[in-house]
Amino acid sequence: MNELSQQIAERIANTPEQKISFREFMRHALYTPNLGYYCQNRLPIGESGDFVTAPEISALFSQCLARQALEIFKHIPDSSILELGAGLGSLACDVLLYLEKENSLPVQYFILDLSGSLQCAQKERIQQYCPHLLSKVVWLSTWPENFSGLVIANEVLDAMPVDILRFKQEDCQLAFITHSAKGFDWRYDPIEDPDLQKMAEDIRESLPQDALEQEYITEINPTLSPWFKGLSEHLVQAVVLIIDYGFLETEYYHPDRSMGTLMCHYQQQAHADPLIHIGQQDLTAHVDFSAVIKAATQAEFNVLGYTTQASFLLALGLLDLAGENLSLIDHYALAQQIKYLTLPSEMGELFKVLALGKNYTLTLSGFKKPY
Numbered sequence: 001m002n003e004l005s006q007q008i009a010e011r012i013a014n015t016p017e018q019k020i021s022f023r024e025f026m027r028h029a030l031y032t033p034n035l036g037y038y039c040q041n042r043l044p045i046g047e048s049g050d051f052v053t054a055p056e057i058s059a060l061f062s063q064c065l066a067r068q069a070l071e072i073f074k075h076i077p078d079s080s081i082l083e084l085g086a087g088l089g090s091l092a093c094d095v096l097l098y099l100e101k102e103n104s105l106p107v108q109y110f111i112l113d114l115s116g117s118l119q120c121a122q123k124e125r126i127q128q129y130c131p132h133l134l135s136k137v138v139w140l141s142t143w144p145e146n147f148s149g150l151v152i153a154n155e156v157l158d159a160m161p162v163d164i165l166r167f168k169q170e171d172c173q174l175a176f177i178t179h180s181a182k183g184f185d186w187r188y189d190p191i192e193d194p195d196l197q198k199m200a201e202d203i204r205e206s207l208p209q210d211a212l213e214q215e216y217i218t219e220i221n222p223t224l225s226p227w228f229k230g231l232s233e234h235l236v237q238a239v240v241l242i243i244d245y246g247f248l249e250t251e252y253y254h255p256d257r258s259m260g261t262l263m264c265h266y267q268q269q270a271h272a273d274p275l276i277h278i279g280q281q282d283l284t285a286h287v288d289f290s291a292v293i294k295a296a297t298q299a300e301f302n303v304l305g306y307t308t309q310a311s312f313l314l315a316l317g318l319l320d321l322a323g324e325n326l327s328l329i330d331h332y333a334l335a336q337q338i339k340y341l342t343l344p345s346e347m348g349e350l351f352k353v354l355a356l357g358k359n360y361t362l363t364l365s366g367f368k369k370p371y
């Protein structure tokens with residue numbers, strides 16, 4: 001057993017019922033300082049890590065976001081950017097470099113990330129690729145005060161700890177993790193928290209009713225509401241762009257997803273067992289965008305747009321950003337990147353972009369039909 005597994009086992013042993021919720025387990029596995037998956041020296045993202053994200057695939061992705069930022073900056077005075085969960089810092093570099101070329105740098109580029117080791121990686125990357133812009137970047141440990149501008153969260157919501165619910169006919173239970181000499185194990189018990197009970201009942205309405213004859217397992221992120229409320233309270237005027245893999249509820253609660261969407265990524269391989277490689281593998285769940293929209297609108301955001309990543313990037317001119325007069329090799333490399341970002345079989349359709357406005361109602365170019 002590694003040190004993190006031991007700590008989690010001890011935590012379970014010290015609880016009255018010898019169990020912790022799956023959400024607590026996921027939080028420890030990902031975010032325990034120095035030991036959690038996102039908090040170690042070994043970097044999880046990129047070709048030497050366990051998975052690759054859009055900003056690591058191509059600078060074109062970040063340049064499209066920068067184009068959307070330019071438009072927003074025209075309507076919000078003294079705009080800054082707040083990037084949540086900035087990973088390796090590539091998006092920050094590419095957005096800042098693009099905006100600099102357009103003479104439209106933000107007042108500040110704030111980064112809020114739970115992981116200290118990723119914060120170090122971000123600083124190193126900015127120092128390496130755009131040292132002259134380092135002074136623009138401010139790392140935060142909590143929401144900024146009176147923020148105006150653009151908030152970006154790429155693949156952040158899928159990295160938030162989730163609870164797991166198991167529905168069967170009239171019954172609904174919550175997943176817990178136990179520990180014994182045999183190792184970690186699952187246990188399902190009735191839900192005791194009344195707020196979670198209410199959320200589970202709401203989900204039941206969206207489930208395919210014939211799937212309830214068998215078991216239907218799904219995830220829920222109960223922290224969405226407080227998270228959006230916290231964000232909203234710190235914004236004066238802003239657009240929030242949330243980019244992630246997931247669906248609206250009609251697709252999310254599909255009969256084919258009766259085992260839920262929780263996935264583990266270990267050395268570029270995907271599998272479904274979160275109780276192995278603890279602290280060494282990513283744990284992630286697809287995003288229920290209907291739940292996100294509900295939590296956001298309750299927190300006084302309005303929906304400015306919702307579309308696929310492909311449609312968003314193409315509407316922002318992804319193809320003309322790729323440039324002219326390229327060598328054959330560069331042309332081939334960019335064509336591959338564009339395919340990866342936009343093809344339905346790659347990131348193009350599974351990934352969605354949701355734009356939320358706080359005191360902002362103008363149409364955004366990313367949501368205009370690209371063709």
Ligand SMILES: C[S@@+](CC[C@H](N)C(=O)[O-])C[C@H]1O[C@@H](n2cnc3c(N)ncnc32)[C@H](O)[C@@H]1O
Binds near residue numbers: 055153
């Ligand atoms: C899957 S990685 C994506 C990183 C980066 N955005 C990218 O696209 O490469 C998830 C990131 O979100 C961060 N994160 C997770 N929950 C967060 C939260 N509540 N606030 C800020 N950052 C968070 C993690 O530390 C990590 O940097």
